[in-house]
Amino acid sequence: MALQTLTARRGGNRGAVTKLLTKLQGIVDDITLDRDLKIYELDKKLQDLHSKIKLIQTLDDEIQNVTDAADVAAEIGSADVFNSNAFDGRDRAEFELLKLRQQ
Numbered sequence: 001m002a003l004q005t006l007t008a009r010r011g012g013n014r015g016a017v018t019k020l021l022t023k024l025q026g027i028v029d030d031i032t033l034d035r036d037l038k039i040y041e042l043d044k045k046l047q048d049l050h051s052k053i054k055l056i057q058t059l060d061d062e063i064q065n066v067t068d069a070a071d072v073a074a075e076i077g078s079a080d081v082f083n084s085n086a087f088d089g090r091d092r093a094e095f096e097l098l099k100l101r102q103q
Helices: 001-031 037-066 069-102
Strands: none
Touching: 001 037, 001 069, 037 069
């Protein structure tokens, strides 16, 4: 697949991850949701997030495979920054879900 196509697909999925992270934070912050609904919503959105992150990681690998050798280091660095932020958001939401389940 062409580099431009892979990059566009990854960009779209990154946008979806950003939206999911925002939704997850909104669920955590929403004091009007009861505990069971909050658990359900967090669980569902986290499943979606895991799928998107996995897809982005696959696209990252494919992009790195077709990127010129001179540009690979920059590509890896760029991917790592986004992925680290996504992992941090995921981990925070998973921690909140764990706390809710233990109540």
